[in-house]
Amino acid sequence: MSVQRHYEREFVRTFFTSPTAVDGEDDSAKMLRSAGQLRGLQAPDVWVPDNEDATAPNMRDEGVENIVEVVSEHGGDFPGEIHPRVVWHRESPTTRYQGFQQMLEIADPENGAVEHIDGFVIPEVGDVDDWKKADEFLTIIEHEHGLSEGSLSMSVIVESGEAELAMGDLRDEMGKPSNTLERLFLLVDGEVDYTKDMRAMTPTGELPPWPELRHNTSRGASAAGLIAVDGPYDDIRDDEGYRERMTENRAKGMTGIWSLTPGQVVEANTAPLPPESGRWLLSVGDEDVELDAVDGRHVYDGDALSLEETGDGQFALEAGGDRLELTADELREELLDRTAYVPSMNDIVDSMEEFEAAKAAGKGAIAMTQSATLVVDGVTVEISKDRMWDEATYQASQTPVALFQDVYEHRPDQHDDLEAMYGEDVVERATAVGN
Structure with missing residues (x-):
C-alpha cells in the first residue's frame, strides 16, 4: 500500500528534549527558553518540549503554559521542527485524557503557539488500537480549533512489547478511512521503559543494548514510510560511546538519535554526514x-x-x-x-x-x-x-548525499557550517548530484 506522507523531511538526525517547567527556579521555563534559542549545529532537527518524563507531575500544568509562552515567542525563529511530548499511557484512560487536554490547550490558536508546532509526541503507546486513540484525539483537536485535518503530525515512543509488535501492523492500518495514521512521523525507541516492560535484568543494572528493538524500529519505519530514532544515550560524557552507538544505528538504517544535551546535538548533527576527508x-x-x-x-x-x-x-x-x-x-x-x-x-x-x-x-x-x-x-x-x-x-551511494541534501534544504541555518566543513564547490556539487 502506498502511504501519502504529510511531511517533507526524509531524515531526522537529532531528537532533543527539554523539561517544560523546573521547580525552584525564578523562571520555571528557563531551560525551555534556552533550548528555543539554539541555532546552527547546536539546534536539533526536532525539538521536544517534554511535558512527560522530563517534567515533574506537579509542574505539568505550568509546563503547558510555558510551552505556549516560549513557542509563541521563539517558535517562529527556531530552525528545526517543534513536537511537544505530552502524557499518555496505554493502560490508563485518565492519563490519556490528561494528554488530550494538554494537546488541546497547546494547539489552541488563540494561544499563539500552534502555528509554530509541527506535531506531538505520544509516549507509552500500546497496540495499534492505542495508536488510533491518539490519532483520533488529534483529529478532534484539529476540528475543535479549525485546523486542517492531518496538519498535526504524531510521533510515538516505542516503550513496550505491545508497541514493538504494533509497528508490524502499520502497513495494513495506514490509509484506512477509519483513521488518519498517515499523520505518523517518527518512531522513537524508549529503551528504559522498554526494559521495565520486558522485565529485563543485567548483572550491573545497566540497560541491555536492545539491538533487536533498534532493528525492528528501523524496519517498521522503513515499511511504513516513517523515520526511526534511537532512544537516549544517558552517559552524556561518553562521546566515543555515543558515536559508536550512532555508527551501529546507521548500519541498521536508523539515522536519528535522542540527544540529551546541546553537546550531544552537535555530535548527532554532524556524525551521519559524509566526512570532510577520506x-x-x-x-x-x-x-x-x-x-x-x-x-x-x-x-x-x-x-x-x-x-x-x-x-x-x-x-x-x-x-x-x-x-x-x-x-x-x-x-x-x-x-x-x-x-x-x-x-x-x-x-x-x-x-x-x-x-x-x-x-x-x-x-x-x-x-x-x-x-x-x-x-x-x-x-x-x-x-x-x-x-x-x-x-x-549508485543508489546505495546516494543515501549519504540524500541526507546532506535533506539537511541543506531544511536547515538553512547550517549552510555556513556546511560550507566551512566541505567548501563551497563541494556543497554546490553535492546539492545538484542525483537530481
Missing part, C-alpha cells in the same frame, strides 16, 4: 586502525602488526602471533584484504558524477579504481582495487 583503515586484530595521512602516503604506526623485507622480493608480515612469508604480489593481496577506504563527501560526489556521465553515454556499469600508498614499518606498498559501479551501487 581515510584508509587497516584491520589489525579485532579493530580497524585509521592510517595517518603523510605526504600522500598512509602510514601505520602501531605495534600490533609488523612488516619487513627479507630479500629477493620476499616479505615477512607478523600479526597476532602469526608470521606470513609473502611475495610482493601476495603482500599486496594480504593488505588489500586488510584495508578499507572511508570516502569523503568529495569522493562520493566524484563517483556519482562519473557514473551519471557514463550512464548518459549509454553504459550500464563502469569500474572505478581506488589506490593508495601504504607504509608499514618503513616498507612502502602500492595497493589498488577496482569496484564495479552499476545502478544499485
